[in-house]
Amino acid sequence: MHDAGVDRRSFLSASVSLLLCGSAGAGGANPVAAAKTYAFEKAAWFDGHAFRAGAFYSVGGVLTFDRPGKVDEFVDLRGGYVVPPFAEAHNHNIEPRPKLAEVIRRYLTDGIFYVKVPANPPRAKVALQDLINKRDSIDVVFSNGCLTATGGHPMPLGQRNLERSGRAEDWAEGRFYFTIDGVEDLERKWPQVLESKPDFIKVLLQYSEEYGLRHANPLFNDWSGLNPAIVPLVVERAHAAGLRVSCHIETAADFHNALVAGVDEINHMPGLRPDRNDWVDVQIERYRISKADAELAARSGTVVVTTFVTAIARIDKANAGEAFREWRELLIWNLRVLKEAGVALAVGSDRYSDTAVAEAFALHSLGVFSNSELLRMWCDTSARTIFPGRKIGALREGYEASFLVLSGNPLSDFNAVRGIGRRFKQGQFIEM
Numbered sequence: 455m456h457d458a459g460v461d462r463r464s465f466l467s468a469s470v471s472l473l474l475c476g477s478a479g480a481g482g483a484n485p486v487a488a489a490k491t492y493a494f495e496k497a498a499w500f501d502g503h504a505f506r507a508g509a510f511y512s513v514g515g516v517l518t519f520d521r522p523g524k525v526d527e528f529v530d531l532r533g534g535y536v537v538p539p540f541a542e543a544h545n546h547n548i549e550p551r552p553k554l555a556e557v558i559r560r561y562l563t564d565g566i567f568y569v570k571v572p573a574n575p576p577r578a579k580v581a582l583q584d585l586i587n588k589r590d591s592i593d594v595v596f597s598n599g600c601l602t603a604t605g606g607h608p609m610p611l612g613q614r615n616l617e618r619s620g621r622a623e624d625w626a627e628g629r630f631y632f633t634i635d636g637v638e639d640l641e642r643k644w645p646q647v648l649e650s651k652p653d654f655i656k657v658l659l660q661y662s663e664e665y666g667l668r669h670a671n672p673l674f675n676d677w678s679g680l681n682p683a684i685v686p687l688v689v690e691r692a693h694a695a696g697l698r699v700s701c702h703i704e705t706a707a708d709f710h711n712a713l714v715a716g717v718d719e720i721n722h723m724p725g726l727r728p729d730r731n732d733w734v735d736v737q738i739e740r741y742r743i744s745k746a747d748a749e750l751a752a753r754s755g756t757v758v759v760t761t762f763v764t765a766i767a768r769i770d771k772a773n774a775g776e777a778f779r780e781w782r783e784l785l786i787w788n789l790r791v792l793k794e795a796g797v798a799l800a801v802g803s804d805r806y807s808d809t810a811v812a813e814a815f816a817l818h819s820l821g822v823f824s825n826s827e828l829l830r831m832w833c834d835t836s837a838r839t840i841f842p843g844r845k846i847g848a849l850r851e852g853y854e855a856s857f858l859v860l861s862g863n864p865l866s867d868f869n870a871v872r873g874i875g876r877r878f879k880q881g882q883f884i885e886m
């Protein structure tokens with residue numbers, strides 16, 4: 455939600471029915487092809503740490519290393535490097551919009567099979583159901599409307615879209631966002647939240663250490679969020695409904711408040727951007743994650759979704775007088791303190807015009823992670839935080855038979871993740 459260069463106005467007039475018609479005949483899942491048994495030979499497959507030689511098989515869409523009695527097709531992978539599919543743990547670009555088919559194609563081209571959308575017009579999930587979540591497309595989960603407080607992020611975005619003749623059913627309160635200013639609001643609106651059938655719940659904390667000062671204060675329009683005392687109550691209700699909770703954060707205090715509230719996933723890291731995008735007068739220490747909080751995140755099993763690409767791009771074109779060096783060091787400190795504590799880190803870009811490829815390369819540029827660590831974050835942790843109930847993210851016995859074949863070894867050169875030769879999803883090749 456921070457891709458300032460994108461004007462979402464142009465997407466509001468998308469004709470959903472046209473979109474759906476346009477995709478008819480593109481080819482849905484073919485159950486006959488899916489049932490085919492494949493033997494994959496002459497490849498090296500990623501075991502989460504290194505590449506191993508040896509054949510593997512797809513039987514009924516499930517991966518196995520035990521040779522089945524009957525094989526329909528032997529596939530010579532010509533020395534390719536096989537990795538699990540990549541994932542995008544934070545993006546808003548899957549919504550009813552013209553050229554959605556191109557966006558989906560770009561994800562598949564990038565080798566990204568799983569996408570998480572934390573805050574969207576609730577219509578998206580229903581309107582797009584024929585285009586996504588099938589064997590030859592990307593699999594997507596949606597939070598639908600997110601929970602914030604009056605004046606909090608992203609309420610002004612919803613209001614702006616309404617003023618620009620966006621549909622009320624998409625952007626109004628109770629649709630794109632819910633304002634929860636107290637327990638009464640939560641009790642009254644929670645049934646409405648559940649009614650939209652979200653895949654998970656998205657809540658927002660933003661400078662929560664100053665909630666009293668910022669709440670509904672026009673000086674801090676779009677730079678506040680929920681009262682942190684509300685978040686544990688949301689988590690309790692969400693968990694009772696079988697839903698995980700993702701929490702937007704910006705400061706180290708938000709990070710702490712999200713953790714003690716018991717959220718399952720933290721979106722963004724302190725260092726995403728300075729207060730009100732003022733890059734000159736920054737308070738670095740406000741964004742530094744403490745070792746104690748990093749250890750708490752690790753103990754709680756809370757997944758942290760990075761979304762640093764925009765900050766890194768901003769640092770790269772900093773002006774004189776801006777605290778870009780200190781900021782870059784802050785990003786490295788925060789990633790390192792989480793990594794050393796053993797926190798599960800997922801790769802999400804939050805870039806409307808991009809995919810998680812941009813985030814993976816941005817993280818790579820900071821030099822905090824080895825290529826192997828980065829691959830695990832991108833394939834495994836990211837996929838599991840999107841679909842925690844599925845056997846995906848690793849090349850393991852009994853997991854979904856989904857993978858990418860790279861022509862080069864990404865452990866020796868990370869650029870190899872761009873050289874995808876073939877894509878295989880749930881038992882069949884994706885033809886591009």
Ligand SMILES: [Zn+2]
Nearest residue numbers: 455456544804
């Ligand atoms: Zn976002």
